[in-house]
Amino acid sequence: MALRLYNTLSKQKELFEPVNPGKVGIYVCGPTVYKDSHIGHAVGPVIFDALKKFLQYKGYDVTLVINITDVDDKLIIEAGNRGISVKELAAEVSAGYFDAMDLLGVDSIDHYPRATDHITEIINMIQQLAENEAAYAVDGDVYCDISKVKDYGKLSHRKSEDQLEGSRQLSGNEKRNPADFALWKKAQPDEIGWDSPWGYGRPGWHIECSAMSMKFLGETFDIHGGGLDLIFPHHENEIAQSETATCKPFAKYWMHNGLTRLKTKAASGEWKAEKMSKSLGNIKTLKSLLAEVSPAVIRFFLLSTHYRRPIDFSEESIIATQKGMMNIYRTLERLTRISKDDVYSDLFQARCFEQAMDTDTDTDKQLFEYITAGQLRFLEALDDDFNTAGAISVLYDLSSTINKFIDDHQLESAASDNAKVLMLESGRMISTLGKILGLFTGPLESNENSDQLSAQLMDIMIELRANARKEKNFALADMIRDRLKAIDIVIEDRPGSTTWTKG
RNA sequence: GGCGACGUGGCCAAGUGGCUAAGGCGAUGGUUUGCAAAACCAUUAUUCAUGGGUUCGAGUCCCAUCGUCGCCUCCA
Structure with missing residues (x-):
């Protein structure tokens, strides 16, 4: 039996053959920790945790990495609004994320690297790009020059010149090409930042994933995963900067999971499903969901739909x-x-x-x-x-x-x-x-029966009811059952025994 | 404007060229039960958005149309 995986690069299912026989490296894009995670953030981890378990079952030695992006514009803004530091915000939000992963049974992640712990690797990589003449600095910012990138657009299958019309005008007009993207951003002295050859600043959005995936999995590794919405520009740019820096292929298989949509009933009675996203505000946070529904059910729910399809989330x-x-x-x-x-x-x-x-x-x-x-x-x-x-x-x-x-x-x-x-x-x-x-x-x-006292009391109730039934006093037997049902305890009679569950 | 995904019974959801279209939820009837619950059995899509085409044969491939959603800007 051989595993076949759909690869976004080739747009078809391919036979899975790891780069190094017997070993598999998987990198999944994790959350930017500026706000509480929603259900969508659980999809990738659950799927790839399950995939890792399956690959292990098949005998592979698997390393699974999910990153935490803990520095970026949104963190700075949110931290500013709340009057706390970026570090404090990231620590708080990521702690909630880890708790949720724990509850969901996502227990096979080998590393959760943070961007801020890998500034050296990031700077080294930008320097490598500069040496390869694919990066240029403008007044403290550093950009990747996509004209130097071979096959730019091969993942998202789009040409950058087709994208301009109708799309929002990009800000940084000091860029040589509108599609060039930031590797390093100049920061104000009072903002979070690090010293670099180009001055005080912080990493651009995509570079941390390239630097960290390579650190833990090598320059070429097997599977890179994430949500569909990351294909462009995030993953496209990861490929661009990684392959241009190392002159080697980056990830071999690109797996993208479908997005979670929130299904709601409008006043008109029509059902409507929209992508769940922090910016749209139609969020069901993991924390609130996990408080209402057993985590095992959520895991089962997420795996009950093929990973590439959208999941319409509704209470029903x-x-x-x-x-x-x-x-x-x-x-x-x-x-x-x-x-x-x-x-x-x-x-x-x-x-x-x-x-x-x-x-x-x-x-x-x-x-x-x-x-x-x-x-x-x-x-x-x-x-x-x-x-x-x-x-x-x-x-x-x-x-x-x-x-x-x-x-x-x-x-x-x-x-x-x-x-x-x-x-x-x-x-x-x-x-x-x-x-x-x-x-x-x-x-x-x-289904674990609560405390000892309840168990003992229930034993008495069941015995009383059994006696009533033996004497054909069904009115009493039914009353006991009905009253218990009213407090969510379900009685089931079976051949020779009676069981109860707190529901 | 460009790129892409999707549209399968009341709902959810597999199936991507070949016997009578998985499975779950729900519903109806039955077996069982003192009555229930649970479990089991039966029924619940002549049809896979619509219209063409390719083929001996299509839900499955091609074209068109309609609809929904996503990306092109931060997003798992």
Whole structure:
């Protein structure tokens, strides 16, 4: 099985072959930390964290880097407005970002480099560009001369001369070419800045990504990712300055995720979806969302759409996703309940799974075949341009197949036998596959029964209700159930037992 | 004005040349249940924005039209 990825450079799916066999370097553009992050900022990290896990599953040694841009005009303005330093602002906003990443299960990032920690590398790179005669200084500012850049526009597939009409007039008229971009910006003495060969100033927008990606991943590396909106000018300029500085190819594969849109209902009743962006102000911050919805649901939601498509965010779709995801969790918990074993632990070796087939009845064989075919379908979907949506649909299939198996064999009430082992191993296939994407890694916290006192009280309630049912006092039994439901506790009667969940 | 993406059932969403168009949410009926819940079963797109074309064959390729969104300016 071979992974194919869509490469923005070639506009088609390409066979993935790392620059150095067995090793993969991934760089993803992270946030500019001047305001709280919104849901869109979670898309890249979640996708590339999942991609890294998948590549690791395939045996690659993966290094994943996400940068933090902590100095730029917007930070300076925002910090000024709030009367704090740029450093303080960046520290505050990035702390919130890291918290969110943590909650979302984005745990595979090897480095979160900050631009301000790499001023030396940035200055060195600008000097390299100057030596190659692709950079020029004008009164303390330094620009990249795109006329010296080979193949400028190869990523965004556009010619700069076509762009002028209808676009906003660019300010810096001291530039030789309107499309030249700043590598270094002159700063006022009271602003944040660093000394450089061109005077006191700060880095331009694109240069930090070039400098930092090369530092951690080498001059040529495998995958560069980010949102679609970064293709031009950010990534185009990264390529321009990087390749002109090193005279070597920069990133081999460019992966761009679709943008998150906020779906809202207008007064007229029409649905409307708009890109979520800090400048438009139609933001749902990660912080507020994570307070309302389980982070596991958000991760599942983001991976339920193919990464290149836009995600229309609405409360309805989150709720629908949550319900679907809970169905799978419910199956996994059902297996735990029946088997009294850990369904989230790793799948036994394939041989073990096959041993469960010893009885070799038809339905057992069918389940076994369906589960192993599902594994293949799951992995094939991911191999096809990392189609997480297709892969996740397999988990639903496996879940309902296992439920059907349990019903057919009446495993809920039957004594332990071979079928239960097969059932448990099948469930482990769901969590094993899920884990490749960072999903279904363990029981949902909300399903952990709260404190000990509540658990003991609930035991009493359930016992009282069981007695009432035994005496056919259904009015009392139903009253207990209804009253509990009113405080969000759901009672479910099963063969031989009654369970409760706080919902 | 230039460049690009997208338009699949009530909603979300896979599928990009070939059996009867995945899957989820929702809905309806059924099995089960004391009644529920959960689970399972059945039904829910003769059709993939529209109109042409290529092909033995198209949701899938080409052209046009309409619509939505994005980039060209800070943006994940």
